[in-house]
Amino acid sequence: MSILEYNGAAIIGMAGKNCVGIACDTRLGIQGQTVAMDFRKVFKMSDRAFVGHAGLATDVQTMDHLLRFRKNLYELREERSMTPRVLSNLLSTLLYEKRFGPYFIEPVVVGLEDDGKPFLSAMDLIGCPVYADDFVVSGTATGNLYGMCESLYRKDMGPDELFETLAQALLASVDRDALSGWGGVVHIITEDGVISRELKGRQD
Template sequence: MNHFGGAFVAMAGDRCFAIGVDHLLVEGDFTIAEYEKKVHQITPHLFIMNPGRFSESIQFSELMSYHNRKYETAEKKPMSPEVFASIASWELYSRKLRSPVSINPIIVGFYPDTHDVFLSTLDIAGCETRKKDFVTGGSAQNMLMGIAESFWKPNMTPEGLFEVCFLLGLPSALTHSLL
């Protein structure tokens, strides 16, 4: 995934989370364009980011929005982040041999009933890793992981999370945006 660029980080706090992403569309060492839509809001409490190939990222986000609408229509309730991550994992796994998708989704959200934070990342084959603290992705993943380990603390406030995500953006020399 390093070939496609990008810097993605999501951090959990005390009943809150922060998302930091860059706005660059990169291929290898070349910046192709600045692109605004790297974080896709599925529901008011659920977001997905797809580090990897740009066209597959958009396509996968639209597919997952479709699955969410289908679930909410059938079940008459909002989809929990856990169910969403399971469906995303199944989608990636089902494509593993016939037409793999070159993305590593990051899923961030709240449980609708408890408002506890949910952080998860998937690999290209759909293998899920759930975290309680923070997740990173994109070509800057290793650098962001080291810096995030230094600055993240349990039960951070929204202001503290914003400040840490901002600090993560400065050393990377990338244009970052925070949600």
């Protein structure tokens, strides 16, 4: 088993019309054993940017603290807020710095740019980024997530439809992955603010 599959995760980022969403499951496990059902994998970096980390739970928390520190340092020096694209580049650099002893995480960055357009990126454990206009996925349920997202995704969805699509894709996917699930959280980022909702999933 890969170390990336040790704790389990399922994360989706998806674009809508002037909005973007990110969803994750809440299970923390040690392979087949469930340890907690409220583990945070998606973190709010600003009102317009969220980061999700799939992978080894200890590295998830370490990278959250490190990224938050570097983001705050940037904003103090530059006297402006960090855009999602710059945040993605910073995260990619932090991962590549440690490529010979990497953090075992595969992050997803979503947000709204200054012009209101959605931004989506995902990367591997050494920070090689991929950018998308529709959706990105990460975690142990990626095969299931890709299938569900390709089936349910439509262009220019509004915030409510985007939430419904993310929720259905996440819940249907984690039902077929033994290492993720036990509920979920969906965050929708719009020009007016962030809407966060919790999902109840199967408990088996």
